[in-house]
Amino acid sequence: MIDKTVESTAAALHGVADGATVMIGGFGGAGQPNELIDALIAQGARDLTIVNNNAGNGETGLAALLKAGRVRKIICSFPRQVDSQVFDGLYRAGRLELELVPQGNLAERIRAAGAGIGGFFTPTGYGTELAKGKETREIDGRMYVLEAPIHADVALIKAERGDRWGNLVYRKTARNFGPVMAMAARLTVASVHEIVALGELDPETVVTPGIFVQRVVRVPRTATGPAGFKHAA
Amino acid sequence: MQRLTRDQMAARVARDIPEGSYVNLGIGLPTLVGNHLPPDREIFLHSENGLLGMGPAPAAGAEDYDLINAGKQPVTLRPGGAYFHHADSFAMMRGGHLDICVLGAFQVSVGGDLANWHTGGDAIPAVGGAMDLAIGAKRTFVMMEHLTKSGASKIVERCTYPLTGIGCVSRIYTDLAVIDVAPDGLILVEACTGLAHAELERLTGVPLRA
Numbered sequence: 001m002i003d004k005t006v007e008s009t010a011a012a013l014h015g016v017a018d019g020a021t022v023m024i025g026g027f028g029g030a031g032q033p034n035e036l037i038d039a040l041i042a043q044g045a046r047d048l049t050i051v052n053n054n055a056g057n058g059e060t061g062l063a064a065l066l067k068a069g070r071v072r073k074i075i076c077s078f079p080r081q082v083d084s085q086v087f088d089g090l091y092r093a094g095r096l097e098l099e100l101v102p103q104g105n106l107a108e109r110i111r112a113a114g115a116g117i118g119g120f121f122t123p124t125g126y127g128t129e130l131a132k133g134k135e136t137r138e139i140d141g142r143m144y145v146l147e148a149p150i151h152a153d154v155a156l157i158k159a160e161r162g163d164r165w166g167n168l169v170y171r172k173t174a175r176n177f178g179p180v181m182a183m184a185a186r187l188t189v190a191s192v193h194e195i196v197a198l199g200e201l202d203p204e205t206v207v208t209p210g211i212f213v214q215r216v217v218r219v220p221r222t223a224t225g226p227a228g229f230k231h232a233a
Numbered sequence: 234m235q236r237l238t239r240d241q242m243a244a245r246v247a248r249d250i251p252e253g254s255y256v257n258l259g260i261g262l263p264t265l266v267g268n269h270l271p272p273d274r275e276i277f278l279h280s281e282n283g284l285l286g287m288g289p290a291p292a293a294g295a296e297d298y299d300l301i302n303a304g305k306q307p308v309t310l311r312p313g314g315a316y317f318h319h320a321d322s323f324a325m326m327r328g329g330h331l332d333i334c335v336l337g338a339f340q341v342s343v344g345g346d347l348a349n350w351h352t353g354g355d356a357i358p359a360v361g362g363a364m365d366l367a368i369g370a371k372r373t374f375v376m377m378e379h380l381t382k383s384g385a386s387k388i389v390e391r392c393t394y395p396l397t398g399i400g401c402v403s404r405i406y407t408d409l410a411v412i413d414v415a416p417d418g419l420i421l422v423e424a425c426t427g428l429a430h431a432e433l434e435r436l437t438g439v440p441l442r443a
Contacts, residue, residue, distance in 0.1 A: 027282040027319075028305040029298055053319075080359035088357060100358050103281065104323030104365030111320040124327060124365045127399040129351075172299040172316055173283050179318040207318070 003164045005195055005216045009039035012189045012217040016045040016154055023051040023110065023150075023181040024062060025157035028081075031174035033158035033191045034061045035219040040156065041065055047072045051110070051150060053103065053177060055079035055087035066090055075150065077103035102130060105147050107180055113149035114183025114212070122147055155185035159208065162192040166213030167206045175207065182212040189215045234427035237408045244269040246335055246376055246406050250276055254332040255325070257281065257366060260304045262376050263335035279331060281362040283322050286314025303362065323362070326369030334370035336363065338377045338402075340392045343439050345402040345414040347375065348394035360397075367398030379407035379436065386438045388412070388419070409433060410441075418442060 006012045013036065016022070022040070026032030041064060048071050055076050056063030063086040065071060074096060079087050090096040101109065102124050112120055121144035125131040135146040157178040159168040168190055170178055182188045190208075195218050237245065243265035250256055250270065257279045258266050267289065270276050278287040280302045287302060288309035296307035310316075325331055338349040350363045367373055377387055388405065404422075405412040410433055411422040421441040424433050434441050 028301065030282070030301050030305075031299075078359045078361040080357045091357060098358075100360055102360050102364040103319075103362040104327055104369075107319035107323050108327075122327065123368050126368070128364060128396045130360065130364065170316075172297065172310075173280070173301055174299040175316055175318050176283050177319050180320045 004166045004210070004214060005164050005218070007217075009035050009191070009217055009219065010042065012036065012191075012215045013039040013043040015187075016040065016043055018045050019047045020045055020153040021049040021051065021151070023152040023155040023157075023177070023185055025052075025155070025176065025178045025181050027053050027173065027176040028057060030172075031158050031170070031176045031178055032061055033156045034222075036156040036158075036189060036191050036217075037061045037065055041068055041070070046070050049073045049075065051075045051106075051152060051181075053077055053106065054081060055084055055098075057081060058083045059086065063087070066096065069095075071096060073097035073099065075099040075101060075106070077101055077106050100130060106150075107177065109147055109150040110177065110184045111180040112147075113151040114180060117149060119146055119148050121145065150184065152181070152185040153187065155181040155188040157181055157188065157190050159190045159192050161194045161196055161201065162190055162213070162216045163196050163198050163201055163210070164216070165198060166190070166208075166210030166216055167201050168192065168208040168210075168213060168216075169201060169205060170207055179208050182208045187215070188213045189217065191217055191219045193219065193221045234409075235425055237425055239265060240269070242376060242406055242408055245411065246374060247271075249374075249404075250333060252276065255279055255285070255330060257326070257331055257334040257370065259334065259336040259363070259366065260361075261337045263337055264302075264304065266335055266376070279322075279325060280308070281322050281326070281366070283317050283319060284310060284314060285317075285325075286311040288314070323365050323369075326362070326365045329369065329371060331370040333372050333374060334366045335374045335376055336366060338375045338387065339394045340387050340389050341375050341377075341402050341405055341414075342389055342392050343414075343419055345400045346392050347373070347397045347402050348392040349397050351395045353395055363397050367401045372403045373398075373401050374404050374406060375402050376406045379409040386436060388437050388439060390439055409436070412441060
């Protein structure tokens, strides 16, 4: 019998190595798997490369992981927020490497990794600082930039409901990066609020099929908190 | 002259969004446009974090932080709306499926180049979906104050801030004017009441054809 469910978030994070690339789902607070991030902090892996849309809010979750000094590099699209003080401090002190990626390129680079695509040409960012040094090509009269896939050792994602085969459904805009990150990592860990029996998820509406998921852990339901952007000057 | 307020600017942009349009409203000033879309006009609002058919903010106490917009504020979903993941959401932009996106800006050049993500220097950069939005929609509208606080024009011969996209802006809405970006330069569509063409051109510092 195949059972991908594990008893605890500690068991879910077992084996994450130092130097690993870890994708973390979420757009701000929505879809951010806080319990899995806490378990990663407790697990102890260091020198991590983190892939997330943002770079942490407040002092908890991803911000706490950064504060614990466990992250070497972050790949994200929008680090600067009203409450990104932990990231801001580390970045200004030169203690954290930042790879800034336009959000659509971030999603597509992750998707490409999961789909076995070796790279893709995108019009996003052409002629800007973020495309500096990258190969460009004119295709049918338009200019494109070559972007590489982003693979991960581990993806930590938050879904709403799952089963023991790892099939997942999400809740509202908490879906965001979950489905593509699940495809792009060798080990995908999903937290869910409910584990249901096989067959209970409507197969027509499964969003992430279990082939992309290795571990499922149930966590209590908590309210997702607010987080706002800090506007540029 | 009667400079437009932020809400009047938003109402002016809303006038140009026809029924049936798929529209993305950027963070900041463009978000106000949503308040001025007439309820009897069916317009599909897209939010890059994975929803189409976005509705207004919920009543106090009814916020659901799993249902937020790109600015991370709680919103609602209209009947018929849908959720999807990030790669699909940005395929809607890059794939040319959105009709209009409305973005804020630091500067727009006469050639339609857009600068809206970074003020340069030692500011911490953050780009979000700006570069994808700028080049993805069929038409990209910019909505901004015409002049900086020190009185410099934000419409410029060449952007001095880092670029978001090249030649991507189709129309500019400011508190002073509506201006189209044409292949051979800028065309004045309308100026605010009491502002003569010559005076607007002097303030803007670049040629504006009538």
